[in-house]
Amino acid sequence: MAVRLIDVARAAKVSRSTASNVYANPDRVRPQLRERVEEAAKALGYAGPDPKGRILRAGKVNSIGVVGPGQWGVANVLRSPVFVQFLQGIAQACDDAGASMVLLPDAPHAKGIGSAIVDGFIFGRIEQLDQLDLAHRRRLPFAVVDFNAGPDVNAVMVDARAGTKSAVEHLIALGHRRFAIVSFMRGIGPASVLPPAVGRDLTGVGIQIDQEKLAGAMQALAEAGLNIDDVLIVHAEPWDETAAKLLLDSAPDATAIFSFSAMQAIAVINEARRRNIHVPDDLSVVGYNDIPEAALCNPPLTTLDSRSTEKGRIAAEFVLAGKRGRRHVLTPEIIVRHSTAKLLAHVDLDKQLRR
Amino acid sequence: MAVRLIDVARAAKVSRSTASNVYANPDRVRPQLRERVEEAAKALGYAGPDPKGRILRAGKVNSIGVVGPGQWGVANVLRSPVFVQFLQGIAQACDDAGASMVLLPDAPHAKGIGSAIVDGFIFGRIEQLDQLDLAHRRRLPFAVVDFNAGPDVNAVMVDARAGTKSAVEHLIALGHRRFAIVSFMRGIGPASVLPPAVGRDLTGVGIQIDQEKLAGAMQALAEAGLNIDDVLIVHAEPWDETAAKLLLDSAPDATAIFSFSAMQAIAVINEARRRNIHVPDDLSVVGYNDIPEAALCNPPLTTLDSRSTEKGRIAAEFVLAGKRGRRHVLTPEIIVRHSTAKLLAHVDLDKQLRR
DNA sequence: ATTATTTTTTGGATCGATCCAAAAAATGTG
DNA sequence: CACATTTTTTGGATCGATCCAAAAAATAAT
Numbered sequence: 001m002a003v004r005l006i007d008v009a010r011a012a013k014v015s016r017s018t019a020s021n022v023y024a025n026p027d028r029v030r031p032q033l034r035e036r037v038e039e040a041a042k043a044l045g046y047a048g049p050d051p052k053g054r055i056l057r058a059g060k061v062n063s064i065g066v067v068g069p070g071q072w073g074v075a076n077v078l079r080s081p082v083f084v085q086f087l088q089g090i091a092q093a094c095d096d097a098g099a100s101m102v103l104l105p106d107a108p109h110a111k112g113i114g115s116a117i118v119d120g121f122i123f124g125r126i127e128q129l130d131q132l133d134l135a136h137r138r139r140l141p142f143a144v145v146d147f148n149a150g151p152d153v154n155a156v157m158v159d160a161r162a163g164t165k166s167a168v169e170h171l172i173a174l175g176h177r178r179f180a181i182v183s184f185m186r187g188i189g190p191a192s193v194l195p196p197a198v199g200r201d202l203t204g205v206g207i208q209i210d211q212e213k214l215a216g217a218m219q220a221l222a223e224a225g226l227n228i229d230d231v232l233i234v235h236a237e238p239w240d241e242t243a244a245k246l247l248l249d250s251a252p253d254a255t256a257i258f259s260f261s262a263m264q265a266i267a268v269i270n271e272a273r274r275r276n277i278h279v280p281d282d283l284s285v286v287g288y289n290d291i292p293e294a295a296l297c298n299p300p301l302t303t304l305d306s307r308s309t310e311k312g313r314i315a316a317e318f319v320l321a322g323k324r325g326r327r328h329v330l331t332p333e334i335i336v337r338h339s340t341a342k343l344l345a346h347v348d349l350d351k352q353l354r355r
Numbered sequence: 356m357a358v359r360l361i362d363v364a365r366a367a368k369v370s371r372s373t374a375s376n377v378y379a380n381p382d383r384v385r386p387q388l389r390e391r392v393e394e395a396a397k398a399l400g401y402a403g404p405d406p407k408g409r410i411l412r413a414g415k416v417n418s419i420g421v422v423g424p425g426q427w428g429v430a431n432v433l434r435s436p437v438f439v440q441f442l443q444g445i446a447q448a449c450d451d452a453g454a455s456m457v458l459l460p461d462a463p464h465a466k467g468i469g470s471a472i473v474d475g476f477i478f479g480r481i482e483q484l485d486q487l488d489l490a491h492r493r494r495l496p497f498a499v500v501d502f503n504a505g506p507d508v509n510a511v512m513v514d515a516r517a518g519t520k521s522a523v524e525h526l527i528a529l530g531h532r533r534f535a536i537v538s539f540m541r542g543i544g545p546a547s548v549l550p551p552a553v554g555r556d557l558t559g560v561g562i563q564i565d566q567e568k569l570a571g572a573m574q575a576l577a578e579a580g581l582n583i584d585d586v587l588i589v590h591a592e593p594w595d596e597t598a599a600k601l602l603l604d605s606a607p608d609a610t611a612i613f614s615f616s617a618m619q620a621i622a623v624i625n626e627a628r629r630r631n632i633h634v635p636d637d638l639s640v641v642g643y644n645d646i647p648e649a650a651l652c653n654p655p656l657t658t659l660d661s662r663s664t665e666k667g668r669i670a671a672e673f674v675l676a677g678k679r680g681r682r683h684v685l686t687p688e689i690i691v692r693h694s695t696a697k698l699l700a701h702v703d704l705d706k707q708l709r710r
Numbered sequence: 711a712t713t714a715t716t717t718t719t720t721g722g723a724t725c726g727a728t729c730c731a732a733a734a735a736a737t738g739t740g
Numbered sequence: 741c742a743c744a745t746t747t748t749t750t751g752g753a754t755c756g757a758t759c760c761a762a763a764a765a766a767t768a769a770t
Contacts, residue, residue, distance in 0.1 A: 002494070005757060015720045017758080020757065020758060051756095052755080052757085055407055057756085072442075074443075078443060079436070081434070095462075103457075105449075359725090359726060371750085375729090379728070404726080411726075411755045412726085
């Protein structure tokens, strides 16, 4: 049907090898012959060496599969700034390696993972362990993020605990002593303040990274000699718009807020403005994840850079290099903008009275 | 090196064909033999039929390449809600066809397009025509959007002119007679109001779709018997934050605004609120593109659904079906939310005096 | 002009699987 | 049991190119 290299070779009256060399090693064939082949190719409308053939011989595909949560067509992940940063990191590594990335659906009994023409996989989010089985079965290198998936699996993790700890320490260094936290509890319904005994332990209700965040915050507070039971924690879904209101209602005396996400932090800032609470003079706010909105918000948000781009880049580099079992831990870095400030004595006093 | 199907066949003492059938047509081989082959496979650690081999035989790859503007690692397209909608449309078609999508860099002399293992391409944005040459050379079907690229190229276009026209007609039907427009002029510097003679024709300074939008708006106004020279047009970059201010400064008597983008429309709404201009009672605002922010803004924005998702879906369907030279024109649909309202007589009078 | 050296060209094997027609084996019928 | 029919299994060819060692041709040296 289609014109093949061998057709071109025959038309130019040369061997397949020579025809092949015209494309793969042009300098190894005499200009005269090369021209003859090129003419034959043009005359026949040859599309050039078919990568499908080349790939079989070469073994390497120069492409990695990114397995998204669910199907990309309905997934909301493409709307998540953090996930997009992660994808861009992967893309950077691919650009550098001259590779391309395949967006693979994670269908049930995923045909995608089983039959994708790739050199390896990256799992952006682990929801079910059986996807990993499928990847294992392919015997290709793969990487997961923020997940421990056994000895021969590349893993890039973010030390959310250390990051959170440093963020809270930043607030403590500014003189803050009374805190409130927007924490996540997935699938819990409307935002609510849970009693300490329940709210301190996210095992089973939060995802692992949420637990880490809470632990880091608690550790910083404990090390500063603060009573962690005094800290008000609002538990909410990441998208719950009532969380900020509930938090400001419930913790009128808090001078510093740490939020598990940048969006919730921005919501707090906006709600504060509505109530004529000045950020950062009356209230310091720190978020998690450095999304574009964080820099644009007013005042610009002090937040943790959760290294999503690096996470993607390193995961992709592991896979592209054919590595297995590597482990890399990234530590979030605090980006101090203008939503945090030194606690002013009169504000502290004033707030204390509102308790 | 790696275990091949033939190794498994030898170990199980069957022919390659039988071993192949165990994976491709399990019901065609006797259970007894099938089990023997499966055991041999497990014993050898066989990874299953290598897709690279299958693909060569099958011809079809079940995958399409999406060529983005520039490199995906640095591209800002993944941050653009409209482009993400477009990608999701492609992903939907891929999901339905059990295919996957490859994100291909559009490097200079793109290695990506030349060697990608795909059944076809989709060009998300055409910046240089030589990319299309490369795709042509591969002799694979491909699709472009909002661009006319010759007879055997699939094209999906959006009739921005008709869409814009209907949006302005919506405003006219509500009684509005004095308009202002936020138009785009790429690379023009800070937002500015250009004299009619210059600002009415975007040829050469805008991209094609911007010209269409302006033409549609003008047509609606002309058909309603309005003098288009009375319409104030602010020309700006899409991201210019001063456009909304300039517009409200320059057109105090306008009762209706049409913006070339949703973000600029939202900016107008926000700026109006700052000035105590009530939307929609004092001012109706219509945007272009239905991004998530449009529904969330306050009041929810009346805007044109530019059919980005369908655009992607149809383009992908063309390519996946191996079609060539198809053409599909989509017409934007107006989504009436709450940023537009019937013009109130006293508002009209009041504004007229401010001229 | 003959031999030695270098550059080009070539045929065979390979990458890993699938398809198809023919052979072999199993099953059914008289 | 002999023969017809159906189900399984098999070897050969193919998908489209690339690599490698050997052959052929061109160039250099004696």
